[in-house]
Amino acid sequence: MTDFTRQVHERILNNGKDLPLKHAAQSFLLESLRACYSYNFSWLSRPIIQYPQDMAALQELIWATRPDLILETGIAHGGSLIFSASMLALLDMCDAIEAGRTMDPRQSSRRVIGLDIDIRAHNKAAIEAHPMFSRITMIEGSSIDPEVVEQVRTAAAGYSRVLVCLDSMHTHAHVLAELMAYAPLVTPGSYCVVFDTIVEDMPQGSFPDRPWDKGDNPKTAVWEFLKSHPEFEIDAMMQDKLLLTVAPDGFLRRKG
Template sequence: REAVPLYTPEAFELVSREWMRIGWNCGYSYRYSWLGRPVVQLPQDMMRFQEVLYRHRPDLVIETGVAMGGSLVFTASLLSLLGDGGRVVGVDVEIRAHNRAAIEAHPLAGQIELIEGDSTAPETIQRVRDAVRPGERVMVVLDSCHTRAHVRAELELYAPLVTPGQYLVVEDAVMRDLFDVPRGHP
């Protein structure tokens, strides 16, 4: 590999890529929380997402992949701050009892609905559709199983729920850069 001058966009891209790979392997994204709930996200991704929420002000954000609930609380808190009465629906194949209890006891629980089930199963999709109220501006965040087949299935099933002017966000698209990192499995 040839040398790249340090203070250039090329060097920034190279260093950023390696920082991501090393950080992923060291569990960097597991070191944060939001309003008391662990959040498995990179802070810079959260900053970018709040920009999208602020600009587009959805009424409902549907997120596949609940984990410990930090991302749901993050989104609910921002929607609350925007003052539009926004809600979050979190979908996961397994919501562990202690995480469910903590989310349901959180001060923002009134803005969060949990749906337990395979995000691509017909009965789960129907429950998600039923959660959408007429006229709501709907944004979707896909952050569950990161295999190509699963993400493709979620894209096909959840894209029709996104309303005009809103976004469908696919988290962890960086997986293609992590194939040779020891902990870089989807």
């Protein structure tokens, strides 16, 4: 560990103990969620509906784990799919440079699979017209439908490094079912990232027009899942690093 890396590590550990800093971050996070702050950003022209801090975290995880398959539940405008595809393209480019060969992106085996129960026609058309689309497969249907789960498992067979991101329906039951279905696809050392666990930390009734709330949300699903899946652990260092994240307790690393 270099001096700089050690200093970063120590700062992150200190972040986790710095209550005034954490309270300030939480205050901003709650106020910015009310202001729909995450809707202000895009990735390569497509709305991504994520916090920049979480985008930076995913970039770090993708570079560190070097997946050849990224599975995402929830598509919306497609920004996250484009983000993941572009990260995989960068991995291919770097692999080619290190190997001293010319890269042909059409021959890459790295892919992104995106699931959504309703892929809007205008979003689908925009995603399909994007330069990154050659790396993307979209599946329309409920992410917990047994037929969709089996389709994904079949498509994921043969990939040696898999990263999963869950960001669709945010109820406890739905996210727990997604974890049961897709967390087993995550390869040792890689991650299952569960978004919007922040719902548990928000005031009761913050989502009057949604079926999720405090006590019934992705974080409660994560806690329940971990009771019977000791092969996964919460990467607390990631949330202490970010401070601003919609996925507290949601960065799940598979041991090994």
